[in-house]
Amino acid sequence: MACEVKEIDGSILEGGGQILRIALTLSVIRKIPVRIMKIRAGRSKPGLMEQHLKGIELLRDISNAKVKGASFGSTEVEFWPGNITGGSYEARVKTAGSISLLLQAALPCTLFANSNTTLRLHGGTNAEMAPQIDYTTEVFRPILEKFGATFDFDLIRRGYFPKGGGEVVINIEPIPKLDPIKIVDRGQITSVFGWSFVAGSLPIKLSHAMADSVGRELKRFCNNIKIERYKEDRNIAPDNCSGIIVVAETSTGCLLGGSALGKRGENSEETGRRAALDLAKSFEEGTCVDSHSQDQIIVFMALAQGPSSAKVGEITMHTKTAIFIAEKMTNAKFEIIPSGPSNIIQCSGSK
Template structure:
């Protein structure tokens, strides 16, 4: 492990929690001590919020790290990781802070632990500005499996904005190395399916309205779209929420997703349409992954041994940020190149074996 601190400016590019997650994840896996400054400097409330703090504490526990400056509102953190150890770990966000974002930081680390890792995570399972947990399991996980990693998932309770209170248990078996991927041929759409749900006191009629709207928007891409419509059990999800998760599979094994949560002053039809338009955009781009997955793959591409190539649509700010941080944390060990191809781009990453 290096003895000198590597400094990351948390205000660059996307300038939010993503920089923190990626920098800390690579710090843990490569045992590189880091100092992150100007954390969330451009946000209306700069510094660490509770969900960021809980993420730092979770990675601290996973790697037996020493930390300095990790407190609510802090804009600078120092982090000295040690070896990632298997075992049982817990992170409890009291708000509806996203469980999926906690997992984004912890999952790559757990894959490189010395034995099985069990994570018990509390917070929001379906939240705005973050992947719904269903997207993480149904879209992201199958793509992760192309790299050779995976996880088992048990949903104990759903948690929605603003109360949170969700709980999931995730088991990860270590793999010690990731395989490079080549996802550059999209093929044709073979199936489109999804889930439309309501919870709490909301009537199941809304789930049908969302699903019917999504089907109407997507029917140009596939003739037989299957969307399950249901009301969550009150024991599993006592609070009010509604939403849609949509998935498209292709002949070459690509998986694209789209999702939306219901909003006040928005009709159920509009919610379903928003989710469908998100998926439609990914399909029309001709890319092999959607815009929400592309930035999540950067860490895995940097860690895979060899050359990975992934065809994406427009390069998102989150992806530009992920590449910047990954290259800064890995020096010449992993290098990225973006090559335009028609309306798409191919992200290449060459990582040392």
């Protein structure tokens, strides 16, 4: 293990939990001890919230790490990783804190474990300000598979804001290395599909309204649109929620996603329209990787054995942050090359 502690300012760029997640993920994989300071310093409630603590504890257990400062509200954490060990691990966020964000931190680490890993994660499956779990499995996972990795997924229970209570089980087999990717040819949009759902006591007509709205907005891009409309089983999703996930597939195998959750006081047509416009932005920019996966692939590009490139849209602040931390924690170098309304992210990869 390296003795020098890498110091990271948690208030830079995006300035939120993403810095913590990426820094700790790469700390575990690279076996570099880190000290993260000014954690979430610019937020209305600075420091570690429960969902951040559960993520730290999960990575601590996976990597047999020593941790200092991991307490509620803390703005500084030291993390000294050990060896990544496969097995069964659990993280339970009592609120609707995102399960997808827990997985973002833990998944790359488990790919380099010494044996298979099972993660039982509790919290929010469909939450604002984070990818819905359906997006993670249906859009992000196929992108991950281009790097030569994947995971199995079992949904036990849906968890919505504010109660949470969702539960998923993830199984991951370790891999010897990550392959570089080259995703720069978007091709033609061949189909749009998705899922429009309601849960709890909400009527199915809201599901139809969201799906119909998506169809109206996206028909100018594609005629082959099929949105499944349904009401969640009460045994799996007892609480109230509505939302939609839409996915576009292209002739070159790219998958692009858009999504929205229903809001209090918002009609369902507008919820569907928000999801459609989310996806339409990727169409108009000619991207191969949408804005929700754009920042998620940075860690994998940095760790891949060889140069990677991906065509994306406008570079998000989350992506800028991910690149900054990845370059600080690895020997990978990134370059952004403008390409019309889109950009190509190039990465030298691991050496």
